[in-house]
Amino acid sequence: MTNWGFIGAGSIARSSLAPAVHRTRGSVLHTVAARDATRAAALEPHRVSTSYEQVIEDPDIDIVYICLHNSAHHQWVLHALDAGKHVLCEKPLGLSAHQSLDMARAAMRSQRLLVEAAWNxxxxxxxxxxxxxxxxxxxxxxxxxxxxxxxxxxxxxxxxxxxxxxxxxxxxxxxxxxxxxxxxxxxxxxxxxxxxxxxxxxxxxxxxxxxxxxxxxxxxxxxxxxxxxxxxxxxxxxxxxxxxxxxxxxxxxxxxxxxxxxxxxxxxxxxxxxxxxxLMVADVAKAARGEPAYTVPLDQSIAVxxxxxxxxxxxxxxxxxxxxxxxx
Missing domain, CATH: 3.30.360.10 (Dihydrodipicolinate Reductase; domain 2)
Structure with a gap:
């Protein structure tokens, strides 16, 4: 079983990612953290939090999905990778190639998966x-x-x-x-x-x-x-x-x-x-478990x-x- 933790409960998380996790066999929406607990609860996770740190530090969570405004991606991706989590981050991965490369290097150091959620x-x-x-x-x-x-x-x-x-x-x-x-x-x-x-x-x-x-x-x-x-x-x-x-x-x-x-x-x-x-949720979960799966290559995210x-x-x-x- 793969446990997902969401940071942010915006429109994409609400309309697309949460339903996708609920429909994907072997994936569980464990915790959603948002500044507004009501918005987090609307995604129907097992747990609701108002603390992003709580999601990142929870040992039961395998993959952190980051759905915040674009300027917050870099900070929270690094935080999640440093905590040993696999990360799926909304696109754009970073505000610049420098930020994207910095995150890719952090993923390499932590030996964790980092994927840009370019779902198309x-x-x-x-x-x-x-x-x-x-x-x-x-x-x-x-x-x-x-x-x-x-x-x-x-x-x-x-x-x-x-x-x-x-x-x-x-x-x-x-x-x-x-x-x-x-x-x-x-x-x-x-x-x-x-x-x-x-x-x-x-x-x-x-x-x-x-x-x-x-x-x-x-x-x-x-x-x-x-x-x-x-x-x-x-x-x-x-x-x-x-x-x-x-x-x-x-x-x-x-x-x-x-x-x-x-x-x-x-x-x-x-x-x-x-x-x-x-399809994205299923493949990211498989890749996080070490199984063969397609994910967008980080070098392509950096090239974009x-x-x-x-x-x-x-x-x-x-x-x-x-x-x-x-x-x-």
């Missing part, structure tokens, strides 16, 4: 694309486009605050940057152009666009909280094309569709409704964080009136 990476659609790229089904990739726009966050939502690690780039960029980096075999882009208009210096970005240059081609990504509600992915190679015209990153518990085309014609790939959160760093640096330069093209 467990969805069969995403796994299929990874397999198609690995088996060279579309040839050498020369262009990729990833676009993700969602509803504007509320006035007091942390996603509007730079200080709390908000913004479209950090919140949605994990999906789009991960997709285009994966399309280009996780190469480091050699140049980045980006733009992210802001209303005030303290406000987080509500829309960011970037172009990444790779040795074999270019990728364009855009993320936003404008309410356009678009999710598209288009990967083109020398021998074919893979595209998803809707729900490319968060199909949730709905059927999903993708299309692959090449010299032999076009084929629609269909995926039944599935709970990718439950590094790319987001470079995009953010480029937009900062542009806002300051300096050249907006960044190269290594």
């Amino acid at each position: 990476r467990w969805h069969p659609l995403t796994r299929d694309l990874e397999r198609l790229l690995t088996h060279d089904r579309i040839g050498t990739v020369h262009s990729a486009g990833a676009h993700f726009d969602w509803t504007p966050p509320g006035k007091d939502n942390y996603r509007r605050s730079q200080a709390l690690g908000g913004g479209a780039l950090l919140d949605l960029g994990c999906y789009t940057a991960g997709a285009v980096l994966g399309a280009f075999a996780w190469q480091r882009p050699h140049a980045v152009l980006a733009d992210a208009p802001r209303t005030t210096p303290k406000e987080a970005d509500l829309h960011t666009e970037a172009e990444l240059h790779f040795p074999t081609g270019r990728a364009h990504l855009s993320v936003g909280f404008t309410g356009a509600m678009t999710q598209r992915l288009d990967v083109r190679g020398s021998a074919g094309r893979f595209r998803v015209d809707s729900d490319a990153f968060t199909p949730g518990a709905r059927p999903a569709r993708a299309r692959i085309s090449g010299p032999q014609g076009s084929e629609e790939l269909t995926y039944p409704a599935i709970d990718a959160y439950q 964080a590094s790319t987001l760093d470079r995009i953010r640096l480029t937009t900062t330069r542009r806002a300051a009136g300096r050249p907006s093209k960044e190269t290594p």
Whole structure:
């Protein structure tokens, strides 16, 4: 039996992670800690706490899931790893590549599992694309486009605050940057152009666009909280094309569709409704027990964080009136 302890009882924990743990055989939601005990109790754990430390220090808990605002991830991941816990942390893993690398090193020191909860990476659609790229089904990739726009966050939502690690780039960029980096075999882009208009210096970005240059081609990504509600992915190679015209990153518990085309014609790939959160919970629990399982590689989480760093640096330069093209 694998006992889970949650730090935080926010919307994702409430709508997705807690139900996934309850539905996963061999996993138990042992304790949930939140500043508001009522919110913690709503997740139906065996125990409710208002102390994050109590979760981390409980010898009965095997895996700590961290569901706090983005700027709190680094501190509590390190605390949990130092206490000998395996950790599943909401995306983005850190506010920067430096933070993500620091956490990865802590996981190595403690010999514990650290996984970024990029749940879409467990969805069969995403796994299929990874397999198609690995088996060279579309040839050498020369262009990729990833676009993700969602509803504007509320006035007091942390996603509007730079200080709390908000913004479209950090919140949605994990999906789009991960997709285009994966399309280009996780190469480091050699140049980045980006733009992210802001209303005030303290406000987080509500829309960011970037172009990444790779040795074999270019990728364009855009993320936003404008309410356009678009999710598209288009990967083109020398021998074919893979595209998803809707729900490319968060199909949730709905059927999903993708299309692959090449010299032999076009084929629609269909995926039944599935709970990718439950797939993630099951695999993380297996990995924590030392069993074979898929988890997002930490070097890929760090690569995404590094790319987001470079995009953010480029937009900062542009806002300051300096050249907006960044190269290594």
